[in-house]
Amino acid sequence: MKLSKSDRGDxxxxxxxxxxxxxxxLLAAANELFxxxxxxxxxxxxxxxxxxxxxxSLYNTFGSKEELVHAYLEGRxxxxxxxxxxxxxxxxxxGAQSGRLLADWIRSRPAAS
Numbered sequence: 001m002k003l004s005k006s007d008r009g010d011x012x013x014x015x016x017x018x019x020x021x022x023x024x025x026l027l028a029a030a031n032e033l034f035x036x037x038x039x040x041x042x043x044x045x046x047x048x049x050x051x052x053x054x055x056x057s058l059y060n061t062f063g064s065k066e067e068l069v070h071a072y073l074e075g076r077x078x079x080x081x082x083x084x085x086x087x088x089x090x091x092x093x094x095g096a097q098s099g100r101l102l103a104d105w106i107r108s109r110p111a112a113s
Contacts, residue, residue, distance in 0.1 A: 023061050025051040030072045039069055066107060073106070074099035 020028070029050035033042040044065045048055055062068040077099030 022051070022053045022057040025053055026058055026061060026068065027071060027075060030068055031075065034069070034072055035076075039072075044068075069106070070100075070103040073103045077102065 026047060029047045030042075033047055033050060044055075044058065047065075047068070048058055051058075058068065062071060074096055078096045081096075081098075
């Protein structure tokens with residue numbers, strides 16, 4: 001079966017709309033790898049490979065591994081706060097703020113040698 005040019009465009013649009021963004025894929029990969037193996041043991045190349053994105057996508061989206069870790073911690077904290085509060089908005093905002101504070105504290109610590 002041969003598709004017309006407009007049909008191919010429709011198929012491509014549906015395929016692209018269903019695919020998660022690079023940010024979503026990076027966070028999903030980071031969530032799985034960081035949670036199971038630890039933030040310090042997982043390198044950026046492993047996250048990029050699992051997410052199926054280019055290295056430039058990581059740096060354009062987050063700027064650094066540190067910022068990816070920050071977003072990962074915020075997401076984990078917000079999800080936990082939502083589970084604990086039944087998804088009420090105020091608690092989720094407070095959870096995100098606590099996640100930012102935790103990430104700031106982690107960033108302020110001296111790097112391990």
